[in-house]
Amino acid sequence: MxxxxxxxxxxxxxxxxxxxxxxxxxxxxxxxxxGAHHISGMAGRQVAQGLLTLSGTPLLAEDGVHVTGxxxxxxxxxxxxxxxxxxxxxxxxxxxxxxxxxxxxxxxGEVLRGTGTAKLLD
Amino acid sequence: MEGKSVGTTIPSAQGPVTVGDVxxxxxxxxxxxxxxxxxxxxxxxSPDPRYLPTLLVVAPLTKxxxxxxxxxxxxxxxxxxxxAVGETITAELEITRLEPTGNGTRIAFDARVxxxxxxxxxxxSKGVVLLG
Numbered sequence: 449m450x451x452x453x454x455x456x457x458x459x460x461x462x463x464x465x466x467x468x469x470x471x472x473x474x475x476x477x478x479x480x481x482x483g484a485h486h487i488s489g490m491a492g493r494q495v496a497q498g499l500l501t502l503s504g505t506p507l508l509a510e511d512g513v514h515v516t517g518x519x520x521x522x523x524x525x526x527x528x529x530x531x532x533x534x535x536x537x538x539x540x541x542x543x544x545x546x547x548x549x550x551x552x553x554x555x556x557g558e559v560l561r562g563t564g565t566a567k568l569l570d
Numbered sequence: 571m572e573g574k575s576v577g578t579t580i581p582s583a584q585g586p587v588t589v590g591d592v593x594x595x596x597x598x599x600x601x602x603x604x605x606x607x608x609x610x611x612x613x614x615x616s617p618d619p620r621y622l623p624t625l626l627v628v629a630p631l632t633k634x635x636x637x638x639x640x641x642x643x644x645x646x647x648x649x650x651x652x653x654a655v656g657e658t659i660t661a662e663l664e665i666t667r668l669e670p671t672g673n674g675t676r677i678a679f680d681a682r683v684x685x686x687x688x689x690x691x692x693x694x695s696k697g698v699v700l701l702g
Contacts (some may be wrong), residue, residue, distance in 0.1 A: 463612060472585070474610050477628070478603060480595065480633030485641060485700055498642055499625050500631055503611040509623035511616055514652045518624070520645045522697070569621075 452512055452568050455546070459538040466531050467496045475500040485525075487533035496526040501552055501560055505534045512569045513546075520550075520562035530554045544568040578668040580699050589665050591679055593634040598658040599626055604611035621652040628691060630635040630661030631681050639700045641676065647693035653685065660684045667696070 465471075475497045476482045485495045490491040498520075507513050526532055534556055544567055552560035576657035579586040582593060604619045607626055628647055635642065653659060660683070667678035677699050 462680075471610060474606070476636075478607050478610065479629035480597065480634075481629070481636035482633075483636035483641075484639045486636065487672070490700065495634075495641075498645070499629060500610075500624060503607070505611075508625060509608055509611045509613050511619050511621055511623075514621070514649070515624035516649050518647045518649075522642050522644070526640070541670060569586060 452465055452507070452510060455507075455538055455541055455568075457541050460535060461537075462533060462535045463506055463526070464531065464533050465504045467500065467526055467528055469494065469528050471500055473497055474524045475503070476524045490525065490564075494528040496530070498522060498529065498560075500542040501526045501532065502534070502550070504532070505550055505552075506536050507548070507566070513521060513570055516567055518562060518564040520560060522560055524554075524557070524559045526552075526554060526559050532559070539563075578670055578675065580638055580668065580677070587638070589618060589668055591649055591665050592637045593637065593663045593665075595630050595633055596658060596660045597630045597633075599606060599655060601655050604655055621654060621656055622657075624649055627653045627659065627683060628661075628681075630659060631663060631683065631691075631695075634661055635695075636664045638677075641697050641700055642695055643697040645681075645693065647681070649691050650688075651690060653683075653690055657685055659690070663695075666694075671698070671700070674701050 491539040534552045538548045579588045662682045664680045669676040678696040681693045
């Protein structure tokens with residue numbers, strides 16, 4: 449995981465993961481989101497929590513990054529077993545103020561797209 | 571109110587709810603839970619985190635969504651300040667719209683996360699409540 453020191457406008461950071469049943473269970477325990485479509489499944493397949501889909505996004509969970517805003521569109525469900533790619537792109541960086549775009553994709557296409565703002569903390 | 575369907579209710583973990591009702595839950599995340607979330611996220615361990623990752627700050631809102639089997643289409647949040655590890659936060663979802671459809675119920679919320687009386691997250695979300 450890349451820190452915040454090398455960020456610049458245009459920087460793109462990417463993370464890959466495969467969503468597992470254990471990930472969904474851990475996310476349910478940590479968030480409290482035990483929605484039936486996550487646990488029992490939808491059309492026979494467990495759906496990842498939105499936060500799990502986002503959780504691997506670089507920068508978002510860094511202790512030195514305060515996310516001040518997020519605007520997210522959930523385009524399609526992510527199912528257990530899906531390989532997801534999470535990419536965050538720095539759209540602007542002015543002093544410690546950051547604007548970014550986040551896109552999550554599976555092999556079938558985009559499943560989540562959004563924008564956000566953040567402040568880099570000392 | 572535009573889009574409001576008077577009398578429509580949906581089941582929740584707290585009983586049937588309708589437009590104007592507020593779902594509420596409180597949580598306090600420990601350093602161990604923050605470390606576990608970082609591990610789940612694929613981040614390296616941070617033995618002494620100062621703040622909750624923003625996704626954990628809004629996590630109690632998603633717990634409330636889970637209580638009604640909510641599938642989000644859009645979420646918008648504004649976060650006023652970092653939330654410290656160990657700080658008790660209360661999430662509130664106020665239902666602003668319910669509209670039955672063939673496959674479930676379209677729903678919209680105003681969303682807040684508070685620390686005592688201070689609003690630290692405000693936003694809105696809309697999507698669908700799936701049929702059980």
